[in-house]
Amino acid sequence: MKYSLSVTRKQKLFIDATASEVLFGGAAGGGKSYGQIVDALLFALTYRGSKQLILRRTFAELDKSLIRCALSLYPRELFTLNASSHTGKFKNGSIIDFGYCATENDVYQYQSAEYDVIRFDELTHFTEAQYVYLISRVRGANGFPKQIKSSTNPGGVGHNWVKERFVDPSPPGCRFVGRDGMERIFIPSLLDDNGFLMKSDPSYRERLMALPMRERRALLFGDWDVFEGQYFQEFSREAHVIQPFALPKSWRRYRTVDYGLDRLVCLWIAVSDTGCAYVYREFCESNLPIGDAARGIVERTEEDEDIYATLAPPDLFARSQETGKTKASLFGENGVSFTKTSNDRETGWLAIKELLSTREGEPRLKIFSSCTELIRCLPALQVDKIRPTDCQNEPHDITHAPDALRGFAIFYARPNEQKVKRRSAIWSADMWEDYYSCDERGRQYLLKKYGEPI
Numbered sequence: 001m002k003y004s005l006s007v008t009r010k011q012k013l014f015i016d017a018t019a020s021e022v023l024f025g026g027a028a029g030g031g032k033s034y035g036q037i038v039d040a041l042l043f044a045l046t047y048r049g050s051k052q053l054i055l056r057r058t059f060a061e062l063d064k065s066l067i068r069c070a071l072s073l074y075p076r077e078l079f080t081l082n083a084s085s086h087t088g089k090f091k092n093g094s095i096i097d098f099g100y101c102a103t104e105n106d107v108y109q110y111q112s113a114e115y116d117v118i119r120f121d122e123l124t125h126f127t128e129a130q131y132v133y134l135i136s137r138v139r140g141a142n143g144f145p146k147q148i149k150s151s152t153n154p155g156g157v158g159h160n161w162v163k164e165r166f167v168d169p170s171p172p173g174c175r176f177v178g179r180d181g182m183e184r185i186f187i188p189s190l191l192d193d194n195g196f197l198m199k200s201d202p203s204y205r206e207r208l209m210a211l212p213m214r215e216r217r218a219l220l221f222g223d224w225d226v227f228e229g230q231y232f233q234e235f236s237r238e239a240h241v242i243q244p245f246a247l248p249k250s251w252r253r254y255r256t257v258d259y260g261l262d263r264l265v266c267l268w269i270a271v272s273d274t275g276c277a278y279v280y281r282e283f284c285e286s287n288l289p290i291g292d293a294a295r296g297i298v299e300r301t302e303e304d305e306d307i308y309a310t311l312a313p314p315d316l317f318a319r320s321q322e323t324g325k326t327k328a329s330l331f332g333e334n335g336v337s338f339t340k341t342s343n344d345r346e347t348g349w350l351a352i353k354e355l356l357s358t359r360e361g362e363p364r365l366k367i368f369s370s371c372t373e374l375i376r377c378l379p380a381l382q383v384d385k386i387r388p389t390d391c392q393n394e395p396h397d398i399t400h401a402p403d404a405l406r407g408f409a410i411f412y413a414r415p416n417e418q419k420v421k422r423r424s425a426i427w428s429a430d431m432w433e434d435y436y437s438c439d440e441r442g443r444q445y446l447l448k449k450y451g452e453p454i
């Protein structure tokens with residue numbers, strides 16, 4: 001018997017993915033459910049006697065999409081489905097259970113079950129608790145590969161946990177190891193990746209285009225960053241995140257820093273000849289003393305990388321009551337000299353919005369896909385309920401990378417008002433003595449001679 005099926009390039013990536021947890025995600029019509037059904041068939045035929053579970057949140061959805069698709073694709077002479085138990089059996093002994101979990105407690109019907117692969121279709125319809133419980137049913141000593149393979153659109157009750165688990169930690173298509181040691185990968189698939197549907201129903205795209213903005217961004221562009229209360233609604237991965245490329249040497253480079261004991265963020269930004277700012281590197285770490293923070297920044301800056309200015313907020317220039325020194329001067333002693341930016345939050349946020357804006361075509365801010373922390377935090381900032389022109393300071397861990405970017409944006413938006421102090425210097429006690437013994441004119445003279453103190 002000759003039997004052939006074609007798959008899209010993205011479906012093939014999904015089928016071939018070997019990470020423990022795989023997410024196939026993105027737009028409606030990207031070929032996700034079809035990909036699951038073909039992948040399940042290949043697994044069942046490859047591993048005789050294997051067991052798989054395919055889940056949707058409700059039975060109606062399961063019946064209409066996955067079961068229907070399986071019945072139309074699987075060869076009748078190889079596969080039969082028991083209509084009441086929803087168990088499909090292959091001639092080689094492999095099994096596919098079709099299941100659903102309408103309520104939280106429905107997961108317990110799988111208490112004693114054992115599967116080689118569990119597949120969730122429309123994963124964001126499930127809660128994290130359901131997912132975590134069910135994936136513990138992937139076990140067995142038969143030597144077959146053990147995987148959890150899911151597919152989904154953005155949106156739904158599980159949007160945030162799915163995004164955090166699969167989308168935020170790593171650029172799309174790049175396998176990564178989660179904090180729990182599990183290997184994961186997110187493979188996006190958009191409508192344009194599914195030539196079969198584009199050909200059979202060319203007007204489907206227009207129907208998605210007619211949806212309200214948020215649904216359109218989620219369902220047509222597979223955009224994970226749309227949700228209520230988002231401060232930077234201008235942000236979209238499509239427009240602002242790009243693959244890293246080699247930057248021309250002539251582009252002016254900046255570093256911008258946000259530092260607190262709880263977290264250091266340093267962003268490296270290059271500005272093109274046409275004024276587009278590219279965030280091309282990030283360094284984010286918690287609980288670093290100033291010496292280590294400065295050394296970390298220096299180590300990550302290449303030797304021949306000419307940094308025009310390293311920007312830092314005014315609070316780093318405040319003198320400590322105990323030592324009389326500023327944090328900026330301590331950074332300076334460790335090889336990182338700062339230029340002070342403004343801490344005017346609202347002007348700074350507006351400056352970011354201006355850079356993100358696509359009103360006149362291309363945005364003026366682009367972020368390399370390797371800068372995962374900034375890409376995670378920028379769209380997660382929420383509008384402040386009391387001052388809607390500002391954003392919330394909570395959860396605190398997402399504010400640092402945007403704060404660092406804000407320092408750059410406000411500086412970049414008003415370059416003439418804030419001159420770069422390229423030659424700032426650490427002043428010795430003698431220099432300070434000279435300074436304090438002078439009148440105003442003398443002080444101005446010394447400032448020029450010694451450079452701005454840091």
Ligand SMILES: Nc1ncnc2c1ncn2[C@@H]1O[C@H](COP(=O)(O)OP(=O)(O)O)[C@@H](O)[C@H]1O
Pocket residue numbers: 006007008011027028029030031032033034035194196197
């Ligand atoms: N490899 C393929 N070969 C033929 N048709 C396909 C293929 N992949 C998807 N399709 C068709 O494209 C349409 C959308 O696919 P589907 O898997 O339902 O998308 P999604 O689950 O991402 O919304 C369906 O009609 C499906 O039959």
Ligand SMILES: [Mg+2]
Pocket residue numbers: 032033034065
């Ligand atoms: Mg589907």
